[in-house]
Amino acid sequence: MRSTFGGLNTMLLGLYAQQTGLDTVGHNVSNASTEGYSRQTVNLSATDPQTIYANGRSYQIGSGVQVQSVIRARDIYIDKQMWKEISTLNNAQSNETYLSKIESIFGENSTTGMQSVLNSFWSSWQTLSTNASDDGTRTTVRERGVELANAIQLAAKQLKNAGNDINSAVDLKINKINQITAEMASLNKQIVNVEAGGTDHANDLRDKRDLLVDQLSALVDTRVYEEANGSYTVQSGGTTLVNGNSSATLKTEKVQDTDYNDYEITSKIYVDGMPGQSLKFTNGEIKSLLDMQQSDQTGLKMYLNSLSTMSQFLLQDFNAVHRSGYGTDNSTNNNFFGKSTTDYASNATSSYTKNDWIKALEVNPDILVDGGNAKIAAKSSGGGIGVTQTNASGSTATVFATGKYTMGTTPTAVMVKVTNPATPGSINTIQYSTDGGHTWNGTDIALDANHHAQVPINGLSVDLYFSANTNNVSGDTYSFSLTNHSADSNFVISQSNAGGGAANIVSATGTYTNGDTATSIVVQPYDSTTASIDTATGTIKQIKYSTDGGTTWSTTPVAVNSTTGTFSFLVNGVTLTMKIAAKVGNKATDQYSFTLSKGNVASGDNAVLLGKRLKTDTSSTLGNSSLDGYYNSLIGTLGVQGQNAQRTVDNQQTLVDQINNWRESVSGVNLDEEMTNMIKFQKGYSAAARVLTTMDEMLDKLINGTGVVGR
Structure with missing residues (x-):
C-alpha cells in the first residue's frame, strides 16, 4: 500500500499551486492601470499519478498538482489590426493639426482675415471710382494696397515657418523611432534568453515590446513578424528597422526647396550608412508631416504656391490695367505693385521663381512718397489739351x-x-x-x-x-x-458692345452740384422699338440714362438732335452733350459708361476697371478665374480638407476605440474577475492546508498512538 507520508507532498504541491495563483492575481491587480499590461493567468495541471498495488490488483492514485505555465492573455490578430489603425489615426490627427494652423494663418474665421483685406482693397477702388479727385480716398487705396501686400507676405512667412518647424518635428520623431527600435532589439534579446528552454514565458517583457510597437505604429506604418525564437522582426518604409537584437539607425537630410530658397524641407529619411536609400513611409504621423511640408496638392506648399500666384496676378495682370491708366498728374505706365522700373509682364520676369513673385509684392515706392498719390491711375486717359513746342x-x-x-x-x-x-x-x-x-x-x-x-x-x-x-x-x-x-477734356467712355458705334462727350456746361463726389453715368437706347433705334442703319434715336449703375433709369426718352446728331441731358447741374456714332452693330442693350466729377479732371473709369480686375475679370494666371473667385476656391478647398481631416479623425478614433475595447476584453484586467480568482485560490490554499493538518494528525496517531500493547 501507499505510504501515509506520500500525501504530504501532494498537499505541499497544492499549497505551491494556490500560492502561485494568488501571486498572479496580485500581479494583475497591481498592474490594472499599467499601460500595455496584459492580464496573466496560471495554467495548472495534475502531476503524474502513482501506481498502487493492493488486494491483488493495481490502480492509479493522484500525486497532486503542478504549475504548468504562467501566460499572458493576448490576441496577435487584434494587435496587428490595432497597429494598422493607429498609424491611420495619427496620420489624420497630424493633418488636422496643420490644416487648423493654415486656417489660422488665413484667418477666415475672423473679421481681419485675407478675404476681408481683399474686400477692403476692392472697396477702396470702388470709392475712388466715384471720388477720384479726393486725396484722402487715394491715400486709402494706397494703404489698402499696403495692407494686402503685407497680408500676403505675412501669410507666406507663416506658412514657411510652419514648414520649417516640421523639420524639427520630424527630427524629434526620427530620434524617437531610433530609441524605440533600439529598445525593441534589447527586449528581443532578453525574451529569447528567457524563453530559450521552451517552457518559460517572458510575459512582462513581451508587454513592454508590444507597447513599443504601439508607439512605433503611431509614427510610421509598421509590419511585425514573430520569429520561431520569440523575437520580432519589424519593417517599415521599405527597410527592416529591427531584426533580432539589432536595429537600424535612421537619419534625415534637408535641402532648400527649389521654388522657395528660404524654405528648408526634409528631402529624405535614410538608414545610417545607406544614404542612397530613401525610405518611403506610407502611413503614420511622419508621413503626414512630410506630405504637409512638401505636397503641392494638399500641403503647405499648395497654399504657398497659391499666394505666389496671387502675387503674380497683382504684379502682372492688375499692374497692366494700372499702367494703362493715368494719375491726376497725368503720368502713366506706373506700376501700383512692385518697383516702378520693372514691367512684370515682360521677359524680365521670365526667370522668376514662385518665391520671387511673393518677395516682389509691395506697393510701388513712388506711390508711397509725398505726392505719390497722384500716380494712382484712376482714369483711362490723360489731359486732352494739345500742346505744341518750339x-x-x-x-x-x-x-x-x-x-x-x-x-x-x-x-x-x-x-x-x-x-x-x-x-x-x-x-x-x-x-x-x-x-x-x-x-x-x-x-x-x-x-x-x-x-x-x-x-x-x-x-x-x-x-x-x-x-x-x-x-x-x-x-x-x-x-x-x-x-x-x-x-x-478727360471724359472717357467705355462701351459694353465693342462692335457698336463709339460715343464721346461733345460738351459739358454748367456748375457741378455734387461737390467732390463723382457721378457714374450709364447711357443706353431708351428701348428696343424703332422709335429708339434703327437696327438696319444702327442709328440711335432715343436714349435713357442712369446715375446708380443701371438700377434706376430716367423715365423720359432723350431724343437725338436731328441737326447735330447729339443727345443733351442734365446731371447734377452739368448739361452733357453726347454723340453716339451710327453703326450697324448697335443694339438696344448697348451701354456707355463714364464718370462725371468736379472739374472732370479725375475720372474714375480706370478705377472701375481695376475694381473689376479684382472682383470679376478672369485671368489665365489664376486658371481662368477672377482673383476673388480664385481665393474663394482656395479657402473652400482648405475648408473641405479641414472637414475631411476632422471626419477621418472622428471615424478613425471610433474604430481604434472599438479595437482597443476588443483588446481590453482579451488582455485587460477585470478587478471583479481577479477578486473571484483570489477567493478561489485563497479557499484552495486553506483547503490544502486543512488536508495537510488532518494528515499531520493521522501521522501523529500512527507514530505516537500505535505499536505499544496495552498503552
Whole structure:
C-alpha cells in the first residue's frame, strides 16, 4: 500500500499551486492601470499519478498538482489590426493639426482675415471710382494696397515657418523611432534568453515590446513578424528597422526647396550608412508631416504656391490695367505693385521663381512718397489739351484744367516760355502769355519737385507738367488753347458692345452740384422699338440714362438732335452733350459708361476697371478665374480638407476605440474577475492546508498512538 507520508507532498504541491495563483492575481491587480499590461493567468495541471498495488490488483492514485505555465492573455490578430489603425489615426490627427494652423494663418474665421483685406482693397477702388479727385480716398487705396501686400507676405512667412518647424518635428520623431527600435532589439534579446528552454514565458517583457510597437505604429506604418525564437522582426518604409537584437539607425537630410530658397524641407529619411536609400513611409504621423511640408496638392506648399500666384496676378495682370491708366498728374505706365522700373509682364520676369513673385509684392515706392498719390491711375486717359513746342528735343508738356471757364465760347491762346532752365537743362521757372507772346505775366512761376506748375487762367486752374529733360534752353515755348470745354477734356467712355458705334462727350456746361463726389453715368437706347433705334442703319434715336449703375433709369426718352446728331441731358447741374456714332452693330442693350466729377479732371473709369480686375475679370494666371473667385476656391478647398481631416479623425478614433475595447476584453484586467480568482485560490490554499493538518494528525496517531500493547 501507499505510504501515509506520500500525501504530504501532494498537499505541499497544492499549497505551491494556490500560492502561485494568488501571486498572479496580485500581479494583475497591481498592474490594472499599467499601460500595455496584459492580464496573466496560471495554467495548472495534475502531476503524474502513482501506481498502487493492493488486494491483488493495481490502480492509479493522484500525486497532486503542478504549475504548468504562467501566460499572458493576448490576441496577435487584434494587435496587428490595432497597429494598422493607429498609424491611420495619427496620420489624420497630424493633418488636422496643420490644416487648423493654415486656417489660422488665413484667418477666415475672423473679421481681419485675407478675404476681408481683399474686400477692403476692392472697396477702396470702388470709392475712388466715384471720388477720384479726393486725396484722402487715394491715400486709402494706397494703404489698402499696403495692407494686402503685407497680408500676403505675412501669410507666406507663416506658412514657411510652419514648414520649417516640421523639420524639427520630424527630427524629434526620427530620434524617437531610433530609441524605440533600439529598445525593441534589447527586449528581443532578453525574451529569447528567457524563453530559450521552451517552457518559460517572458510575459512582462513581451508587454513592454508590444507597447513599443504601439508607439512605433503611431509614427510610421509598421509590419511585425514573430520569429520561431520569440523575437520580432519589424519593417517599415521599405527597410527592416529591427531584426533580432539589432536595429537600424535612421537619419534625415534637408535641402532648400527649389521654388522657395528660404524654405528648408526634409528631402529624405535614410538608414545610417545607406544614404542612397530613401525610405518611403506610407502611413503614420511622419508621413503626414512630410506630405504637409512638401505636397503641392494638399500641403503647405499648395497654399504657398497659391499666394505666389496671387502675387503674380497683382504684379502682372492688375499692374497692366494700372499702367494703362493715368494719375491726376497725368503720368502713366506706373506700376501700383512692385518697383516702378520693372514691367512684370515682360521677359524680365521670365526667370522668376514662385518665391520671387511673393518677395516682389509691395506697393510701388513712388506711390508711397509725398505726392505719390497722384500716380494712382484712376482714369483711362490723360489731359486732352494739345500742346505744341518750339524745341522738339526739349521737355514734353502735359496740360489739363479744372474750374469754370469765364470767357464763354471765346478760346484763349496760351503760350508758356522757359525763363530759367537749370544746369544741365531741366526747367526751373516759367512765365505765360495769353496774347501770343506779346505780353507775359511778368513773374516767374517755379515748378514744384514733381515738375508741375499751377497757373490760373480765365477761371480755370491749369496744371502744367514738364517731363525731365536736359535739352531745354531759356526761351523755349509751349502753346495750347483753352476753351469752355477744357475742363471736360478727360471724359472717357467705355462701351459694353465693342462692335457698336463709339460715343464721346461733345460738351459739358454748367456748375457741378455734387461737390467732390463723382457721378457714374450709364447711357443706353431708351428701348428696343424703332422709335429708339434703327437696327438696319444702327442709328440711335432715343436714349435713357442712369446715375446708380443701371438700377434706376430716367423715365423720359432723350431724343437725338436731328441737326447735330447729339443727345443733351442734365446731371447734377452739368448739361452733357453726347454723340453716339451710327453703326450697324448697335443694339438696344448697348451701354456707355463714364464718370462725371468736379472739374472732370479725375475720372474714375480706370478705377472701375481695376475694381473689376479684382472682383470679376478672369485671368489665365489664376486658371481662368477672377482673383476673388480664385481665393474663394482656395479657402473652400482648405475648408473641405479641414472637414475631411476632422471626419477621418472622428471615424478613425471610433474604430481604434472599438479595437482597443476588443483588446481590453482579451488582455485587460477585470478587478471583479481577479477578486473571484483570489477567493478561489485563497479557499484552495486553506483547503490544502486543512488536508495537510488532518494528515499531520493521522501521522501523529500512527507514530505516537500505535505499536505499544496495552498503552
